[in-house]
Amino acid sequence: MKNFISSIFSSCLGTILALFLIIFILGAIGSGMVLKNKSEVHISDNSVLKLEIPALLPEQTNNSDLDFSKFSFDNGVIGLHDLAKTIKHAATDSKIKGIYLKGSSFNHGYATLKVIRDALQEFKSNGKFVICYTNFLDHKNYYIASASDKIYLHPLGYIDLKGFGIAIPYFKEFLDKIGLDFNVYYAGEFKSATEPFRFNKMSPQNRLQLKEYIDSQYHLYIDEVSESRHIPYETLKADFDQFASHSPERALSNKLVDSIGYEDDAFASIQHSLSLPENDKINFVRMEDYYEKVKELNENYSSSNRIAVLFAEGDITEGSGKEGEIGRKYLKILRDIKTTKSIKGLVLRINSPGGSALLSDEILKEVDLIKAQGKPVVVSMGEYAASGGYYIACHADSIFASPYTLTGSIGVFALIPNFNKLTGDKIGIDVDTVGTGPMANKFNVMLPWGKDESDIFQENIEHTYDRFISVISTGRNLDKEKVKEIAKGRIWTGQKAIEIGLVNKTGTLQDAISCAARMASVDKYRTSEFPSQKDPLQKLFDMMQGNKEDQSSRIQEMYLKSELGSYYNWYKQVQFYRNNQGLQMRLIMDCRI
Numbered sequence: 235m236k237n238f239i240s241s242i243f244s245s246c247l248g249t250i251l252a253l254f255l256i257i258f259i260l261g262a263i264g265s266g267m268v269l270k271n272k273s274e275v276h277i278s279d280n281s282v283l284k285l286e287i288p289a290l291l292p293e294q295t296n297n298s299d300l301d302f303s304k305f306s307f308d309n310g311v312i313g314l315h316d317l318a319k320t321i322k323h324a325a326t327d328s329k330i331k332g333i334y335l336k337g338s339s340f341n342h343g344y345a346t347l348k349v350i351r352d353a354l355q356e357f358k359s360n361g362k363f364v365i366c367y368t369n370f371l372d373h374k375n376y377y378i379a380s381a382s383d384k385i386y387l388h389p390l391g392y393i394d395l396k397g398f399g400i401a402i403p404y405f406k407e408f409l410d411k412i413g414l415d416f417n418v419y420y421a422g423e424f425k426s427a428t429e430p431f432r433f434n435k436m437s438p439q440n441r442l443q444l445k446e447y448i449d450s451q452y453h454l455y456i457d458e459v460s461e462s463r464h465i466p467y468e469t470l471k472a473d474f475d476q477f478a479s480h481s482p483e484r485a486l487s488n489k490l491v492d493s494i495g496y497e498d499d500a501f502a503s504i505q506h507s508l509s510l511p512e513n514d515k516i517n518f519v520r521m522e523d524y525y526e527k528v529k530e531l532n533e534n535y536s537s538s539n540r541i542a543v544l545f546a547e548g549d550i551t552e553g554s555g556k557e558g559e560i561g562r563k564y565l566k567i568l569r570d571i572k573t574t575k576s577i578k579g580l581v582l583r584i585n586s587p588g589g590s591a592l593l594s595d596e597i598l599k600e601v602d603l604i605k606a607q608g609k610p611v612v613v614s615m616g617e618y619a620a621s622g623g624y625y626i627a628c629h630a631d632s633i634f635a636s637p638y639t640l641t642g643s644i645g646v647f648a649l650i651p652n653f654n655k656l657t658g659d660k661i662g663i664d665v666d667t668v669g670t671g672p673m674a675n676k677f678n679v680m681l682p683w684g685k686d687e688s689d690i691f692q693e694n695i696e697h698t699y700d701r702f703i704s705v706i707s708t709g710r711n712l713d714k715e716k717v718k719e720i721a722k723g724r725i726w727t728g729q730k731a732i733e734i735g736l737v738n739k740t741g742t743l744q745d746a747i748s749c750a751a752r753m754a755s756v757d758k759y760r761t762s763e764f765p766s767q768k769d770p771l772q773k774l775f776d777m778m779q780g781n782k783e784d785q786s787s788r789i790q791e792m793y794l795k796s797e798l799g800s801y802y803n804w805y806k807q808v809q810f811y812r813n814n815q816g817l818q819m820r821l822i823m824d825c826r827i
Contacts, residue, residue: 277329277519277527280508284518285321286338287378288312291346292558293585293616294545296767299557312522314349314616315743320525321353325360327528331508333357334500334518335382337368337375343617344451345638345728347377349742351458354381363507367500371395371485373455373474380459385491386500387482395490396477398448398455404430413655417683419691421699422645425723427820431649443724447640450727454637465489537758541750542571543581543743544764549820550589550597550622557767560586562593567764568600572607578759579610579750582630583743588622588820591646591698597626598705605629610753614746615639615728615737622819624736625702629709632749634741635728641736643821644706645723646698648691654682698817710735725821 288311292298295313312320324330333354354364358381366379369388376395379385387393409415409431416431426440436444460470472478479485482494493499504516544567548559555561571577582601588594605611613619613627615635620643627633635641657663657680667675676687703721707714712735720726720734731737741749751759 276517277327277524278517279329280331280510281329281517281519282504282508283321283324283330283333283521283524284336285333285521286336287340287342287347287350289338289340291317291340291342293547293583294763294767297545297547297557297765312525314346316525316529317521318349318353320521320528321350321357323528323531324524325357325362330362330519330524332363332365332504334504335364335366335379337366337370337379339370340374342374343638343640344374344377344455345615345617345636345640347374348636348638351378351381352742354378355462358383363504365500365503365507367497371491373398376490377455377459380462384493384500384503386493386495386497386503387485387491388496389482389494391482391494393480393482393485395474395479395485397474398452400444400448402430402436404434406430406432406434413660415652415655417650417652417687417691418647419650419688419695420645420647420723421695422721422723424725425643425645425647427645427647427723427818428649439724447725447727450730451638454729463489535760537756537760538576539754539756539759540574540577540762541579541581541747541754541756541759542574542577542764543583543747543761544568544571545583545585546597546623546626547583547585547616550586550593550626552590552593560589560593560597563765564597565600568597568604571764572600572604572609577609577762578754578756579612580604581612581614581743581746581750582627583614583616583746584619584623584627585616586623586626587618587620588625588643589818591622591625591817591819594622594625594819595701598629601626601629605631610750612746612750612753614741614743615641618821620725620821621645623821625705625819628706628736631753632739632746633737634739634743634746634749635731635737636742637727637729637740639728639731639737640725640821641728641731642720642724642726644702644717644721646695646702646817646819648695648817650683650691651679652683653680694817698819702819706736 290298290311292311292313293315295316296310297313298311321333324333335354358364364382365384365386366382367386367388368375368379369391370393371379371387371391372394416428418428418432420428424439424443426437426443429437429440456467456471456474459465460467463470465473473488473490479488479490482491485491486494501516502512505512505514508516510516544564546560546564548555550560553559553561554563571580580601601611611630613630613633615627615633616639617636619627619635619639619641624641624644654665657665665678665680667678667681669675673686675681677683703714703717706712706721707717710717716735720736726734726736728737728740732739747761751757
């Protein structure tokens with residue numbers, strides 16, 4: 235009877251999920267058609283682009299798993315670099331006179347935000363205006379807003395400009411209370427990925443590296459903002475450090491914003507900039523709609539030569555890899571790039587905290603084989619190129635980073651849960667064994683681990699760490715002892731990484747593409763992006779063709795993203811510990827400021 239009821243319930247659940255997806259698809263197709271017609275907007279003279287920094291901003295357009303709360307079925311999810319290129323194109327479009335920047339909620343890192351900010355600065359340098367209105371200012375919002383000509387803040391606006399900080403949760407006391415142990419193995423004294431499971435607070439080494447990291451980021455931030463707002467560096471730093479501008483009135487008095495008012499006041503300023511009569515309507519154009527109109531205009535199709543741009547974004551995982559993950563599908567992509575004659579060079583755009591040591595090594599091997607074919611490989615680093623993310627970069631002919639990039643973290647760890655105390659002491663489950671020899675039941679997570687397990691695991695960790703050091707020594711032409719000194723699992727900013735030899739120079743993705751073209755000796759070329767991306771509706775149809783278990787897990791994931799918001803990152807970390815096997819080259823802690 236129990237199996238019968240379970241079977242009926244499973245069938246009903248599957249049917250409900252299928253009906254939900256069918257209804258959603260029909261609704262999406264209908265709304266997509268309406269939106270498609272709406273997107274045929276007219277770009278008239280005196281048009282103004284409307285920009286809200288999206289909460290979901292992958293490096294590559296549509297390189298994100300389905301999330302119905304953020305996907306739009308007309309344009310999908312615009313990527314960081316396409317967004318920046320669209321702003322730069324608008325800078326030369328005589329019909330676009332300015333940008334209306336509306337404050338929004340997001341949690342992107344500063345390496346990502348700098349790409350957008352630099353594009354806005356270039357837009358302004360062409361004699362065009364940027365006017366911002368917001369009801370909330372934290373440091374990330376303000377970093378973008380400070381590139382505006384004028385900042386309008388709501389009279390009851392909330393301000394959170396009080397300096398940079400990083401907060402990391404530690405789980406050791408909680409784990410002790412529930413009786414859950416972790417067998418922890420690592421190489422590199424600064425490799426802090428396992429610390430939340432070993433300690434109740436930061437180690438001195440981790441505190442040192444994080445303090446140096448945020449101090450460096452803070453200096454860069456204040457330097458850029460002080461220049462654009464025309465506020466002396468020390469004055470702005472003191473304002474932040476003392477949280478002096480904690481209200482709209484104080485922010486106005488301290489010249490952090492230009493006016494306190496409502497959105498209508500910002501619109502009036504735009505009308506004045508356009509020399510429009512007071513009651514005339516402003517022709518706003520959504521940035522996403524403008525992107526759809528201009529996205530093909532910058533490609534040079536007269537040349538058959540191509541530079542491949544491979545977006546290596548997300549965790550390096552042993553599976554095939556979903557959108558926003560670096561999985562085994564990347565091995566095939568790299569092999570195709572190697573054998574495609576029209577591709578003359580490769581730019582590897584890395585925004586990854588690392589992951590599987592095994593797959594990181596396999597990706598590096600494919601990079602080496604591409605170089606052996608005489609095709610230059612250039613790396614462009616985004617927010618992160620840490621641990622395994624640096625491992626796959628280190629043999630490139632040249633490496634570019636943002637000054638805000640977090641890189642290094644050259645170390646290895648393994649984190650294995652042990653349930654012996656939880657099951658035996660807490661809930662009374664005992665485990666007995668029989669085996670063919672003394673090692674047969676070793677490494678069992680239901681049994682306590684001893685010296686045999688520890689010695690073997692640590693030996694594997696040290697071997698992998700030595701391999702990590704060796705490939706960097708070879709790729710960066712550095713003495714192995716020198717690499718050991720700058721490794722130790724320590725994180726570095728992009729600027730510091732240049733000083734110690736891990737990176738060649740600071741620069742953008744376009745700088746890396748131009749470098750690859752020069753190295754390949756091609757004057758005319760076009761770029762080809764990998765992996766190829768499908769639009770949201772195609773992804774939805776693909777999901778429909780999967781099995782019921784896959785559909786159920788995808789819907790559950792989308793629901794959790796919607797409900798948890800920014801806390802979804804913590805959920806992802808728990809999933810990482812649960813699902814990833816073997817040795818890891820990964821930055822676990824959330825270093826976002």
